[in-house]
Amino acid sequence: MDVDALLADYAQVHAGKLYVTGAGINLLTPPVPGPPYVVHFALALTVTIPWQSTNQPHSLKVSLVDTDGERVQLAEPTGDTPPDDRGKILAQFNAGRSPIMQPGEDTVLPIALPFFGLALPHPGSYRLIIEMDDVETAGKTFRVLDPEALHSFARR
DSSP states (O other), X not given: OEEEEEEEEEEEEETTEEEEEEESOOEEOOSSOOSSEEEEEEEEEEEEEOGGGTTSEXXXXXXXXXXXXXXXXXXXXXXXXXXXXXXXXXXXXEOOOOTTOOTTOOEEEEEEEEEEEEEESSSEEEEEEEEETTEEEEEEEEEEOOXXXXXXXXXX
């Protein structure tokens, strides 16, 4: 499976289409100084599912790590969440074949994940890791700027 990922100011899925605003960002500035450094963004994904992989269960996992490899919690784990998946966003899906699909045609699944009010421990670089069926298939790196440092830089 192929996954395309974008970071954006806003994203949503409506009527099978992915609507994205302010896409292609990689720098985030929290509105107020931290810690925590609270940021607002969306992760927009398109998952291309090959014909032979339709009508089967699949898993999607999204995790976030900082430059030291420390995982940042994106979701509250439930009691039955395996230790390796704690803090990740977990989803299961099964993409069927539409009656209008032609044999061999891929299915495109749009996904929008909002991260509004995500509290991060420090400024610096982070990486979102996207796994499909337990295989890393995409990732997006972004950097959180310190608003106080930006303010002092602007005064120079």
